[in-house]
Amino acid sequence: MDQAERLRNVIKQKRKGMQQKVARVVTITSGKGGVGKSNLAVNMAIWRSKMGKKVVIIDADLGLANVEVMFGTVPKYNLSDLIYQGRNIQEIITKGPLEIGFVSGGLGIAGMNNLSKDQIVYLVHSLGELNKMADVIIIDTGAGISDSVLEFVLASPEVILVSTPEPSSLTDAYSLLKAVFRNPIFSKKKTKVNIVANKVHSAEEGEAVFTKLNSVVSQFLKGDINFLGIVPQDPELDKAVRGQKIVSVEKPHAPASRAFQVLASNYINDEHEAVVLHKGIAQLIINFLARKSN
Numbered sequence: 001m002d003q004a005e006r007l008r009n010v011i012k013q014k015r016k017g018m019q020q021k022v023a024r025v026v027t028i029t030s031g032k033g034g035v036g037k038s039n040l041a042v043n044m045a046i047w048r049s050k051m052g053k054k055v056v057i058i059d060a061d062l063g064l065a066n067v068e069v070m071f072g073t074v075p076k077y078n079l080s081d082l083i084y085q086g087r088n089i090q091e092i093i094t095k096g097p098l099e100i101g102f103v104s105g106g107l108g109i110a111g112m113n114n115l116s117k118d119q120i121v122y123l124v125h126s127l128g129e130l131n132k133m134a135d136v137i138i139i140d141t142g143a144g145i146s147d148s149v150l151e152f153v154l155a156s157p158e159v160i161l162v163s164t165p166e167p168s169s170l171t172d173a174y175s176l177l178k179a180v181f182r183n184p185i186f187s188k189k190k191t192k193v194n195i196v197a198n199k200v201h202s203a204e205e206g207e208a209v210f211t212k213l214n215s216v217v218s219q220f221l222k223g224d225i226n227f228l229g230i231v232p233q234d235p236e237l238d239k240a241v242r243g244q245k246i247v248s249v250e251k252p253h254a255p256a257s258r259a260f261q262v263l264a265s266n267y268i269n270d271e272h273e274a275v276v277l278h279k280g281i282a283q284l285i286i287n288f289l290a291r292k293s294n
């Protein structure tokens with residue numbers, strides 16, 4: 001039995017025992033690296049948590065452990081330990097500030113090409129457990145159009161693409177959008193793509209980031225993207241990161257922190273749509289594995 005077939009069996013079983021509550025899942029990504037994805041993940045988590053939501057962040061970045069550093073926690077185990085060493089989901093979650101849960105993907109995500117049926121069942125079941133622990137699951141990815149990132153984006157019900165106003169960031173954001181919208185499995189109905197403009201010097205500059213991307217997406221890709229908002233260039237954010245701190249915790253009134261607060265509430269106000277999109281983490285991972293095994 002190949003992985004695709006094993007997955008079909010798992011999906012059948014999963015459908016029979018569908019859980020009631022499904023946490024909302026959003027994947028944060030970018031074309032170019034270093035544009036502020038991990039800061040967005042962590043700071044939105046802080047504000048959502050202050051708004052009474054239970055949040056879990058999954059670090060799916062294989063590179064630098066950005067979230068770990070900002071949280072000041074070094075997880076003992078990661079997703080590989082769950083898949084290959086039989087650790088359970090409780091053991092691989094670390095608690096950060098405001099009880100925000102954190103799961104490190106480790107090398108687990110890169111190596112998901114050829115799992116046994118038992119491993120798939122266990123992984124899907126374990127990640128499904130997160131629905132009980134979280135209202136919102138934020139997946140922080142690396143940058144670029146690497147296969148894993150693209151597959152995560154394609155498997156996600158909601159995506160936040162971060163771009164700065166720099167021409168190279170915009171070009172790379174557009175390349176990623178092109179790869180997503182032109183992919184045969186991409187469905188406009190099933191994935192909502194949001195844009196956040198980071199490191200902007202004015203509201204107008206932020207809106208221009210969206211307008212530029214939106215015009216090429218609608219003209220050449222016949223797609224729709226949604227403007228979630230902006231984050232200003234803020235020396236306080238930079239300072240916080242250098243001190244391995246989180247700006248929204250250290251300086252909640254700094255311009256960037258306030259912007260993250262607005263983004264978090266914009267996102268929460270979209271709740272009714274999330275119900276329509278209704279694909280949880282278990283479904284995401286099934287989609288992701290299905291892509292990897294094709």
Ligand SMILES: Nc1ncnc2c1ncn2[C@@H]1O[C@H](COP(=O)(O)OP(=O)(O)OP(=O)(O)O)[C@@H](O)[C@H]1O
Nearest residue numbers: 033034035036037038039199232233234237238241
């Ligand atoms: N709004 C901002 N104002 C000032 N500096 C910022 C802002 N956003 C990000 N930065 C700077 O950019 C750096 C990269 O941010 P971050 O680690 O969040 O990006 P990333 O997209 O996750 O990077 P990677 O692609 O490496 O994972 C931060 O260390 C910070 O110094």
Ligand SMILES: [Mg+2]
Nearest residue numbers: 037038061066
């Ligand atoms: Mg990062």
